[in-house]
Amino acid sequence: MSYRVHWMNTGEIEVALGTSLLGLGYNPKMPGGQILTYGYQERIERADGTVGSGTMVPIPLYYIEGTKQKIIVDTGTNPETCKEGEVLTEAYGGRQYWYTTPEQDVRAQLGRLGVTPEEIDIVIMTHLHLDHIGNTKLFPNARFIVQRDELAWFMAPPIASAFYYPELRHYFADIMDQVDCIEGDMQVENGLDLVLVGGHTPGSMVVLIETVNGKVGLVGDFYYNYVNMEYDWPPGAYWDLGEWLRNSRRIKQMADIVIPNHDYYYMKLYPEGVIE
């Protein structure tokens, strides 16, 4: 059994270094005393004339080719969700800048592979942060697989909860009939497994996919970027640090090829966007 994984970028966010790397990557034992993310920019000149610093990161989803059912992992973003992301992060503190283009439209990108959103049977949700749930309503015939804990915290977030906001409930409240909650690990098809790892969020899942070159691990935002993975250095946005550290080691044992979710370094390794 071997599958191919298609990476589809649906947009871009400007992410502050503190979100990408716990403690801004400072540590005397690190090269130069501080590690930085790939593509980090001290000065980002934005279209609105303001200036920021941080990393422009992709917002991908994944289409898995070769399975019996038509399966995607996460749903990416769209123009309305980008706007919502900016308004909410502004309201809750720490405005983020979100971007998307017409070429990044999910229907258009799936169309290039000859697939329509209506044909998708299964949507695997690595977790329920806004940059992953933007297009939940685009797949009317899909079942959504999500960890029960993840959905519970998402629907009723505690007040001090970065990136879960009550205003976002509609992304799942409106499709609740399509949701299959799971608790723990699950096999979706032969050679396609879900493993609960938490750490980044209560119900973060890793998707393990058999390919000709080994087992690919799509880790959601457990690893935001390659630096998180290489140095076992958590992203700044985490839920349970102890769980993160324990499962970071586990993930590297489970998968031969690990794909951090928000890092353009991916394009250096896989210029065609395909992992196999």
Ligand SMILES: [Zn+2]
């Ligand atoms: Zn994300």
